[in-house]
Structure formats: C-alpha cells, structure tokens
Amino acid sequence: MLAKIYPLVPLVFEDCQSAAHLHQKVFFKGWKENDFREFLENPLIFSLKVEKDHELIGYIMWREVKDEAELLTLVVSTPYQNKGIGSVLLGRCITILKEKHILNVFLEVAEDNHVAKSFYIKHDFILLSKRPHYYPRPGKKKISALNFFKKLV
Numbered sequence: 001m002l003a004k005i006y007p008l009v010p011l012v013f014e015d016c017q018s019a020a021h022l023h024q025k026v027f028f029k030g031w032k033e034n035d036f037r038e039f040l041e042n043p044l045i046f047s048l049k050v051e052k053d054h055e056l057i058g059y060i061m062w063r064e065v066k067d068e069a070e071l072l073t074l075v076v077s078t079p080y081q082n083k084g085i086g087s088v089l090l091g092r093c094i095t096i097l098k099e100k101h102i103l104n105v106f107l108e109v110a111e112d113n114h115v116a117k118s119f120y121i122k123h124d125f126i127l128l129s130k131r132p133h134y135y136p137r138p139g140k141k142k143i144s145a146l147n148f149f150k151k152l153v
C-alpha cells in the first residue's frame with residue numbers, strides 16, 4: 001500500500017545534498033554530501049528512496065559483497081517516522097537481496113538508538129555481537145555498536 005503511494009527508486013547524485021541533510025538531522029555526526037557522492041559512485045552500493053511531493057523523506061542504502069549484504073543506513077524524516085515507511089524500505093531491500101541470492105544481511109546500530117533496535121528486532125534481526133566505544137557522542141563519550149544479522153534463506 002505505502003509502496004504504491006511512494007514508489008521506490010534508487011538515490012541519484014541530485015539527492016546527495018538532501019540525503020546528507022536528513023542524515024545529519026537524525027544522527028550525531030551524520031554523513032556529508034560528499035560521502036553520499038562516494039557511496040553512489042561505488043558499484044557495490046545500492047539504495048532506494050522515498051519522496052513525497054518531490055521532497056526526499058527516506059532512504060535505505062546497502063553494500064553487497066558476494067553472498068552477504070550490509071545495511072549502511074536507513075533514514076526516515078522525523079515527521080514521517082512510525083508510519084510504516086522504514087518497514088517498506090527495508091522490506092523492498094530484503095526482497096531485492098533475496099532475488100540476488102544474498103544469504104545474510106548485517107547491520108550496526110548504536111546501543112542508545114532504542115527506536116532502531118526495536119525496529120530491527122521487529123523485523124527479525126538477531127543480535128550477534130557488540131563493538132564497544134564505537135559511535136561518537138557529544139563530549140568524549142563513545143557508545144557501543146550492536147551488530148545484528150538476519151538470515152535470508
């Protein structure tokens with residue numbers, strides 16, 4: 001239903017500025033426009049975006065290496081969160097990965113990102129390991145990264 005309202009297509013270079021803007025709004029030390037340019041130039045990296053009235057409101061980006069994939073980021077603009085858009089993006093990404101015979105998908109979430117943890121657990125990701133003192137936070141503090149994975153077969 002939502003996928004019909006918001007057709008999903010890959011990010012293009014013209015989206016890099018808005019993608020960076022969104023990323024910096026939701027993450028401490030979010031990625032810059034040039035980071036997105038480099039991702040889009042990388043043949044191993046894929047993405048899908050959601051737009052509403054020509055405004056970028058969400059996207060997912062992942063890297064594929066052989067039969068494994070890593071979710072690099074998933075962002076939904078704050079006013080549009082908790083309306084099913086993140087689930088639509090993740091669901092379509094997983095469908096694509098299965099079609100490509102990818103076996104496992106991995107991702108990292110900051111330990112203090114309770115919404116994302118609940119989102120991925122709801123989507124059957126399993127906690128694999130913890131990388132201590134990984135994500136920077138204001139001051140000199142660092143938060144652990146939690147590694148999740150999901151088997152696709």
Ligand SMILES: CC(C)(COP(=O)(O)OP(=O)(O)OC[C@H]1O[C@@H](n2cnc3c(N)ncnc32)[C@H](O)[C@@H]1OP(=O)(O)O)[C@@H](O)C(=O)NCCC(=O)NCCS
Pocket residue numbers: 026072073074075076077080081082083084085086087088108109113114115116118119120122
């Ligand atoms: C994580 C994120 C992508 C989820 O996308 P979304 O469109 O909001 O999520 P959906 O509406 O599809 O899914 C809803 C589920 O997500 C979680 N969730 C979403 N918003 C939540 C909130 N405000 N509080 C608690 N849980 C929330 C819950 O598990 C919820 O399931 P429920 O409705 O059964 O409780 C989105 O919140 C986001 O962009 N957050 C900031 C960036 C981020 O943390 N990205 C993930 C790390 S890479």
